[in-house]
Amino acid sequence: MQDQAGVVVSTVSQAWRAQRVVIAVPPLLARQIRFTPQLPVAQAQLLERAQMGKIIKSVSVYPEAFWRKSGLSGGLNADMGAVAVTLDASPRGGSPGVLVALTGGRRAEQLARLSTDTRRAVIQERLRTLFGPQAARPVAYHDYAWADDPWAQGGYAAHFPTGALSRSGAGLGASFERLHWAGTETADAWRSYMEGALQSAERAATEVLGSKHHEHTSVHPNVEINKRREKVWGG
Ligand SMILES: Cc1cc2nc3c(=O)[nH]c(=O)nc-3n(C[C@H](O)[C@H](O)[C@H](O)COP(=O)(O)OP(=O)(O)OC[C@H]3O[C@@H](n4cnc5c(N)ncnc54)[C@H](O)[C@@H]3O)c2cc1C
Numbered sequence: 001m002q003d004q005a006g007v008v009v010s011t012v013s014q015a016w017r018a019q020r021v022v023i024a025v026p027p028l029l030a031r032q033i034r035f036t037p038q039l040p041v042a043q044a045q046l047l048e049r050a051q052m053g054k055i056i057k058s059v060s061v062y063p064e065a066f067w068r069k070s071g072l073s074g075g076l077n078a079d080m081g082a083v084a085v086t087l088d089a090s091p092r093g094g095s096p097g098v099l100v101a102l103t104g105g106r107r108a109e110q111l112a113r114l115s116t117d118t119r120r121a122v123i124q125e126r127l128r129t130l131f132g133p134q135a136a137r138p139v140a141y142h143d144y145a146w147a148d149d150p151w152a153q154g155g156y157a158a159h160f161p162t163g164a165l166s167r168s169g170a171g172l173g174a175s176f177e178r179l180h181w182a183g184t185e186t187a188d189a190w191r192s193y194m195e196g197a198l199q200s201a202e203r204a205a206t207e208v209l210g211s212k213h214h215e216h217t218s219v220h221p222n223v224e225i226n227k228r229r230e231k232v233w234g235g
Helices: 040-049 067-071 105-112 116-131 165-173 194-213 223-233
Strands: 006-012 015-018 021-023 055-062 083-090 096-104 140-145 179-181
Touching: 040 165, 055 105, 055 116, 067 096, 083 116, 096 105, 096 116, 105 116, 105 140, 105 223, 116 179, 165 194, 179 194
Parallel strands: 021 179
Antiparallel strands: 006 015, 055 096, 055 140, 083 096
């Protein structure tokens, strides 16, 4: 809840008072927050239209990066099968060998429906086809279906229906009085990546610092941010 005096953030067990709040949770989580007063309609609608990408990341550990001996980099992109991307995540010396595999989209949805053991078997069978029999015998294996994580609900990031971002995408990160937005989805560049998250954090921090020194002025001191806000919300 925000008013002239500040912001109150309430959870089921506690409440905090602040002058400014930065919301840095993914859009699917942000739309579960109740805002008083309500968010601008266009911003609320963008949050409603967000969908989270689906991704499963698996890590297979071997005594050594055996693929290097065959002259393979360990990295590939595949447009079919249970594994879409692999990366050699081993230390420079190649021991232990660590092969990361990523599966996204519909294939990730299918894999997420399997039991953990079956999913492991399917991914390792695919790695065996791609890298040879040693790939099916890791000494350790872990995977994680990010759509099942209640605080992420998917990954790499949220995506939007065609046209939604080009029409009003900048509004996602537009501050609303004392509320400021960060998170990779609100970035101007490298959206969906770490770099986008960092860029958005710098922008949100600049907004808050600017407003702190000018708490009693109605015009935001950051000219660039004001220009963007005017463009998005019409002033
Ligand atoms: C499998 C996978 C691989 C990736 N690989 C790469 C890569 O190689 N390079 C790259 O640049 N990017 C990669 N990414 C993307 C990168 O992780 C994200 O772009 C980045 O983490 C986004 O940062 P963020 O701060 O916007 O959101 P997040 O990192 O999602 O942080 C949001 C935080 O908010 C918390 N939260 C959620 N809801 C609430 C709530 N109600 N109250 C309090 N806290 C809450 C969450 O627990 C989380 O800690 C990958 C993502 C995935 C899933």
